[in-house]
Amino acid sequence: MTHAVIGHSVKRTDLLDKVTGNAKYVADMPMAGLLHAKMKRSNVAHARIVRIDTSAALALPGVKAVLTHENVPRVLHAGSPHPRSASVTCDQYILDDKVRYWGEGVAAVAAISEEIAARAVEMIEVEYEPLPAAFTVEDAAAPGATLIHDREPGGNLVLPPVRIERGDVERGFAEADFILEGEYEGGRPTPAYMEPNVLTCRWDGNGNLTVWISTQTAFMVRGIMAEVLGLPLHKVRVLVDHMGGGFGAKQDLFQSEFLCALLARETHRPVRMEYTREETFTGGRTRHPAKIWLRQGFRNDGTITAREAKVVFNSGAYGSHGPGVTNVGTAAMVSLYRCENVRLEGRCVYTNSPIAGAFRGYGVVQTYYALDIQMDEAAERLGIDPAELKLKNAVREGDIAPSNHPLIGHGLEACIEKGMEVVDWKAARARTLQQQGVIRRGWGIGCEMHGSSAYPGIKEQGNAIVKMNEDGTVVLLTGAAGLGTGAHTALAQIVAEELAIPFDTVSVVHGDTDVVPWDIGAFASHTTYMVGRAAQMAATEIKTQLLARAAKQMEAEPSQLVIDNGVMSVVGRDGPTLTVREAVMPRKGLPAAQFVGTATYHPTKSYSFAAHFAEVEVDTETGFITVKQVVPVHDIGKVIHPVAAAGQIEGGIQQGIGHTLYEDYQIDMQTGRSLNANFVDYKMPLAMDMPEIRTVLLEAAPDPGGPFGAKGVGEDPIVAIGPAIANAVFDAIGVRFRHYPIKPEQVLQALAAKRAAEVAA
């Protein structure tokens, strides 16, 4: 079925300002009297602060305030306080008398220029008493290890181990014809959004705080800042207009937000704190490095009898999203490939390393890397096609998802089948067998599924207010964040579709916590699914009111009216039509209509699916792996905006290629010092490194819980591409990698070992 507005790549409303340079990001906003803030960061990984002397800094002309742990409120709080969620770890102070990782903030300065603030930072003297540091989860979790945080459950665990069981694992293994067991490991990529973290704080004379901030979660910022600063919510206003990317990592508060507000309060001037690129690494959030031990029993027909896994996530110095990532990443392993007998355990361990937080994929990038690769290993063992094996085992309609709901449709199967057809999979794989020479090519498939919404970990809700003006144009008020994904355009499309009015008669108001309805924030791929559904429901309320008013004027019953492109007619009647505008506008004796619709949607969960088909090229002399082409096939239910959906997929693939082959934020394992907090040595794939991407969007399994059947797409691509690449490498050179990033040197070592083994055999 074709729709009038959704399903078309309408011109996004935010793009004109972006391509002309008119879009204002937080650092672009001029403000009278603005002061600039800088943080002093530690150069030790684990230490008590014995002495901190700010006198020289305070004496520097142009410095207006300096904060240390000695003069800020000591309030224990959580950095990502999604209410009633699993993600709450109360382990932070604004500034503590202890540092727990190299680069943690120990002081903040406000001055009349960035240059003076930077100089003042250097003049602050800190004396540290070093404490034993643990940089690996093994060291941190060892009995007797120094506690990084003194809190439950102890043993440097962020939360009690997550345990999930289904069926009877022992019986399952007993029934297996063979068992595969492996250890898989994920490194430390970071989101590396292009706009460094930034915020401006300003107080008015009545103690009201306004915060302009680059964040995905405006209401979370309001909530936690109010809590920590001891303010009621109506005295904190958070404004988010344009923001330059987040990918999950701008979903957290840690030090800088509170410090900026406190500096502004003390100086009675607006204060802006802008991270340097280096600080986006040292003060930002990374993906959780992880180790996954996975053991599965298989029958000779390729079906899975039992699955047992232990996952350990490295939280870094603070808990951040540790609980959420551990829960979601671990629980994901009950699914993707069908298995009735499952036993899973997930842990999250503090170490004195950079803080891991939310990052697109949220634990599932790590666990599905293992799960999908082991499936490929099973295919190798059985001597059958991995795509066929994955198709056979793919979860489908009725299977119980990680959310404990039954899945809808056959989305994953559809993706696999379609991709096999598009790339001519069998022929492509047959070609790779015949190769000779230094350069080898190979094809691989990686599968994934991801839920739209953070249910059941968080009891989410999507809210929307829709109002119709007296000329028939419509305004949608939404708290949904504008990360740049095109979410607001999609929401406007949904409203326009529901009301059957032209797309350009709908505008969107967002980004002001005083005005828009509460929103949990943009993450978990839930904006289209959850807020979109709420917007649709609110629009439906308007439609009811509109039809009632129009029916009177058209001498008919509301149920007899249809709207098409803003024009209403009576079914079966060849008579005059009435535009929406005419129906609502004031006339003599009839006041203008004032239609407002509100809706709250409590989603459960919907799952999107993807199968990525990747061709890689391996230079067996240098060990370089290059991705040559990717055909990502995604089922996302009803596609609202095809270009925006493809954009999410292609962007996710870039990040996933980065994870798998290039990116690793490294620290010195003796001192914890950052080694590559810059774009020279933290290597993201650039324009010349990217493959051709031919995106295929399927509407194979629409979810009635989503607006017009739409589901999410933001995180799926980054999950599927990694195993697709690893599996393609195996096809190319017969070497199996079970970790990321795969470095060229490791490829050469593996090839040398393989040659040696072949010679010995």
Next chain:
Amino acid sequence: MRAFEYLEPATLAEASALLQRCGGRASVLAGGTDLLVQIKESHRQPAHVINIKKIPGMDVLSFDPAEGLRIGALVTTREVETSYAVRRHYASLARAVTDFASIQVRNRATVVGNVCRASPSADSLAPLIADRAEVHLYGLHGSRSMPVEAFVTGPGKTALGVDELVSRITIPAPAPHTGKAYLKHGRRVQMELATVGVAVSITVERGHCTDVGIVLAAVGPKPLRATKAEGVLRGHSLSDALILQAAHAAMEDARPITDVRASAEYRREMVGVLTRRAIAQALEML
């Protein structure tokens, strides 16, 4: 950046005098693509920055079949990259200045600046040394010149006196039957600091190598002439086996370290792979 005094001399003499007066606390600004990064990352804290772009006569890029190539101190890498004469007669240099950075940086950076920065992984240094380039220095006490190979004395260190600037680089005209290549090893196609760089200039007459220059970048504190590798080839008849032997010898010439970019073992292995490939590529040009 921390404040500094900003100066714009109009002549070389004025620039030299300023450098002398500032007593080692001044930095010369040409393209600025290295200097500004060094200041921002606190590797250098100059009290004075001397912009030499107002000095006339330093922006000449010219080629003469007998005299060779002349690159003035203000000639950008982009001009060198796009010069027909450079692409024809100094292909390894053209390649090096194309691969080393983005178009934005290449429009600004100077070859002389790249040489004076003397980074161990500098791309332009290896082909310049392989082709026996010379730097010409201007100072209060007069001018002098020396091979680039001698000019670079250590990581980030040159033979420049306090009052001296480089006014130009000259490269001898290539001998007939000379092929040149520069291969850079870096994980990404562009925007990379070399983990290994190999420049080859090889002169062949009737299958016989009469002269060769092989210089390695990023595998020592300064660019290294692979003298063992050169010795394998010079004066001998070329064959695949000999080239392989030279590549192995280059591995012995290299003195790589382990850092966040790569391990020493991997770098050494890549010296072998790249030397073999660079020699082959240079020979193809003949």
Next chain:
Amino acid sequence: MRKLIALEINGEPMEIAVEPHSTLLDALRDDAGLTGTKKGCDVGECGSCTILVNGTPMNSCLMLAPEAHGCSLTTIEGVQASPDTVHPVQEQFMRCGAAQCGFCTPGFVVAAKALLDANPQPTRDEIRFAIAGNICRCTGYTKIIEAIERAAADMAGLPMTEVTR
């Protein structure tokens, strides 16, 4: 002590008082009020600060403000011919979905304009090479390259298929 520089920005002659040790990027954003050019890394690694200096793309974070004296600069604000029109590169960026968060977009648009001014019919590889120094974390580059190709075709008067409505 600030230094007065006289230059042309987007076709307008201007005088700005700049700190000699300020970058041109900071001078444009803070002193000239032109915040369209962005600071993504401040060390010439990401291309977000790309402007044209006498028609040539450069990183404004790697230039000192006084060096711009006497130069003719084009920033993102000067790419469109008038407030009511957009440059074909800008039009295609919108149509093709080549901008998502938009932070890198000004740098790409300026770099792309410079490419097409110098090379009106670039190949795909030439496009990639010209934008090698611009980092985007949102789009994966696919639609950026497509937008530049289409802009080239547009400017040459060649027919294209419709992407968006």
